[in-house]
Amino acid sequence: MARILVIDDEASIRSALEMILRYEGHTVTSALDGATGLAMLRADDAYDVVLCDIKMPGMDGLEVLKAVQLLRVAPPVIMISGHATIETALAATKAGAWDFCEKPLDRERLLLAVRNAVSRKELAQTAQRLAGAALGRHELVGSSRPMVALRDLVSRVAASDARVLISGENGTGKELVARNLHLLSPRNGKPFVEVNCAALPVELIENELFGHERGSYTGASERRAGRFEMAHEGTLFLDEIADMPLPAQGKVLRALEDARVTRVGGEESIPADCRVLAASNKDLEKEVAEGRFREDLYYRLAVVPIHVPPLRDRGDDVVELFTRFLAQFAKRAGRTPPRLSLDACRWLPMQRWPGNVRELRNLAERTALLATSETIDVADLSLGRRRDTPAGSLDELLQVNDFEEFRDRSEKVWLERKLREQEWNIKRTAEVIGIQRSNLYKKLERHGLEPPVS
Numbered sequence: 001m002a003r004i005l006v007i008d009d010e011a012s013i014r015s016a017l018e019m020i021l022r023y024e025g026h027t028v029t030s031a032l033d034g035a036t037g038l039a040m041l042r043a044d045d046a047y048d049v050v051l052c053d054i055k056m057p058g059m060d061g062l063e064v065l066k067a068v069q070l071l072r073v074a075p076p077v078i079m080i081s082g083h084a085t086i087e088t089a090l091a092a093t094k095a096g097a098w099d100f101c102e103k104p105l106d107r108e109r110l111l112l113a114v115r116n117a118v119s120r121k122e123l124a125q126t127a128q129r130l131a132g133a134a135l136g137r138h139e140l141v142g143s144s145r146p147m148v149a150l151r152d153l154v155s156r157v158a159a160s161d162a163r164v165l166i167s168g169e170n171g172t173g174k175e176l177v178a179r180n181l182h183l184l185s186p187r188n189g190k191p192f193v194e195v196n197c198a199a200l201p202v203e204l205i206e207n208e209l210f211g212h213e214r215g216s217y218t219g220a221s222e223r224r225a226g227r228f229e230m231a232h233e234g235t236l237f238l239d240e241i242a243d244m245p246l247p248a249q250g251k252v253l254r255a256l257e258d259a260r261v262t263r264v265g266g267e268e269s270i271p272a273d274c275r276v277l278a279a280s281n282k283d284l285e286k287e288v289a290e291g292r293f294r295e296d297l298y299y300r301l302a303v304v305p306i307h308v309p310p311l312r313d314r315g316d317d318v319v320e321l322f323t324r325f326l327a328q329f330a331k332r333a334g335r336t337p338p339r340l341s342l343d344a345c346r347w348l349p350m351q352r353w354p355g356n357v358r359e360l361r362n363l364a365e366r367t368a369l370l371a372t373s374e375t376i377d378v379a380d381l382s383l384g385r386r387r388d389t390p391a392g393s394l395d396e397l398l399q400v401n402d403f404e405e406f407r408d409r410s411e412k413v414w415l416e417r418k419l420r421e422q423e424w425n426i427k428r429t430a431e432v433i434g435i436q437r438s439n440l441y442k443k444l445e446r447h448g449l450e451p452p453v454s
Contacts, residue, residue, distance in 0.1 A: 007061070024114075034061065045073035050075050051077075065096060098116075140154065140176060142316070154306070165279070165284070171311075185275065187233065194239060198425065209251070210255070210261045240280060241284075253294065253296060322364050329369070341376060343377060426440060
């Protein structure tokens with residue numbers, strides 16, 4: 001049952017409402033004017049519903065309603081009036097009223113309005129709890145100065161609808177920042193839709209973003225919504241935006257300007273009211289200067305730029321992050337989390353971590369699986385860790401007597417180096433070394449080369 005506050009200057013109305021609502025099991029408190037009722041709400045944020053008369057001396061009901069909307073916890077307000085007109089009802093609704101009841105009060109209509117208002121608050125509380133749980137799963141961990149500054153910026157920007165451009169190296173947690181911006185925003189109960197622009201073939205990216213109509217191309221057997229449409233009223237996260245082809249960039253710009261999209265093969269303009277967040281590990285200003293990214297789109301996206309610091313600049317956070325990851329993976333494996341030795345705690349922040357948080361997380365998972373003692377030492381952390389250079393030094397290659405074997409091993413070492421330089425982006429690597437992508441895939445298969453687990 002609910003806690004309800006009745007605000008009305010007529011004693012007979014207050015008495016009637018108290019009797020009806022208490023008979024239904026609700027707890028009811030009354031106030032004889034707007035100022036008193038507002039003071040009670042400010043002193044106690046546990047009310048579930050407010051019933052408020054519109055016409056009252058002093059502070060009228062609409063003034064009370066507007067003040068309630070500014071409270072830290074704003075319960076749903078049902079307005080009551082004995083002089084109801086369409087204009088009055090519209091004014092109350094625009095000001096944020098949950099419902100509107102006319103005098104003389106109809107008992108069933110009143111109870112229905114109260115039940116719906118209580119349900120609305122319960123749903124809002126559930127959504128808030130779920131958002132809080134999601135924030136826990138996607139927490140931006142760290143007490144270093146760069147992370148404190150990052151969390152502060154995210155919390156200040158999240159409440160707005162401003163577009164955000166998130167930059168940072170691979171593995172730093174750009175998606176995590178995007179999810180925090182969504183979960184801390186008023187859109188947190190709506191969809192969070194992610195698009196990895198680097199993973200989509202050029203010929204499919206428009207179809208993925210904007211959807212298609214049935215019969216728009218061979219194989220389009222049914223209508224399909226695009227990501228912009230799916231993210232309506234929520235958040236659209238465009239990851240690796242720098243890899244989006246120029247023609248698609250123009251259409252994204254139009255969608256941002258109009259907040260509407262048109263499916264491939266269609267004519268209907270569809271609402272796409274979504275907050276757009278974008279991320280890139282490239283310098284987009286450089287991409288603009290070199291003609292690979294539209295300048296007008298860059299300025300549309302970079303309303304608020306947020307840079308995610310690399311792990312090497314967050315030395316104070318490395319041990320904290322590693323300990324958390326280690327505990328998570330040990331729990332999954334049904335084991336007690338091992339402790340870190342003093343040497344291990346000193347060793348972790350001294351590493352360069354080219355793969356950033358992702359690399360640290362992988363090391364924690366491997367350590368949790370392979371650790372044989374209750375204390376983790378430096379030797380346990382070094383076990384199986386990828387070196388900063390690919391396997392195969394020049395001296396080792398020169399020891400090979402067979403020319404075919406030398407050529408194969410040299411090609412493998414060289415390809416692995418080039419792939420790492422391009423962060424295992426197959427398309428970019430093929431362009432840099434001047435071979436067809438299909439040919440590069442064949443070489444990777446022949447040499448058994450695979451990207452590091454992320």
